[in-house]
Amino acid sequence: MRRQAPRADERRGNGSDRRQRTLHGLLAGGSHSRRQGPRRRDDRALAAVDRHHPQWLGVALVILLLSCADAFLTLVLMQHGATEVNPIMAPLVTGSGRAFAFWKLVLTASGVIVLTILVRIRAFGTFPAGVILYAAAAGYAALVGYELWLLDRIGAIG
Numbered sequence: 001m002r003r004q005a006p007r008a009d010e011r012r013g014n015g016s017d018r019r020q021r022t023l024h025g026l027l028a029g030g031s032h033s034r035r036q037g038p039r040r041r042d043d044r045a046l047a048a049v050d051r052h053h054p055q056w057l058g059v060a061l062v063i064l065l066l067s068c069a070d071a072f073l074t075l076v077l078m079q080h081g082a083t084e085v086n087p088i089m090a091p092l093v094t095g096s097g098r099a100f101a102f103w104k105l106v107l108t109a110s111g112v113i114v115l116t117i118l119v120r121i122r123a124f125g126t127f128p129a130g131v132i133l134y135a136a137a138a139g140y141a142a143l144v145g146y147e148l149w150l151l152d153r154i155g156a157i158g
Contacts, residue, residue, distance in 0.1 A: 056133065059130075064112060067104060067140060070104075070143055077150060119133065
């Protein structure tokens with residue numbers, strides 16, 4: 001004689017099916033998430049993690065702050081006769097400074113959000129996507145340093 005598995009409401013004991021409370025799951029899951037790592041060793045799906053390590057928030061904020069600094073310094077350099085070498089951003093710099101800053105922040109934030117979601121996925125099958133976030137932060141730090149050096153060299157600082 002074969003025994004049947006108990007129904008979901010019998011297993012939980014309270015009679016309510018948690019899958020029927022979508023809004024509650026979204027609200028409570030954001031503040032009380034439990035899964036901070038993949039459930040299985042081979043689990044690489046996007047939904048495998050509820051909550052990311054705080055270091056990724058820090059890296060994302062550093063990238064966004066450096067991107068804002070880059071936008072500001074680029075506009076200052078443009079006022080001193082520099083030209084934008086990035087072909088995607090060059091048309092935006094010639095117009096309004098607000099449009100340039102807006103689109104720069106939107107594009108950077110979009111990339112940071114996608115990379116943060118994919119942080120545990122292997123990019124190109126070789127290295128974790130988190131490495132790209134660190135590389136972007138280092139690249140922006142180098143770029144801001146270079147722009148400060150240019151401003152110092154033309155005498156716009158100090």
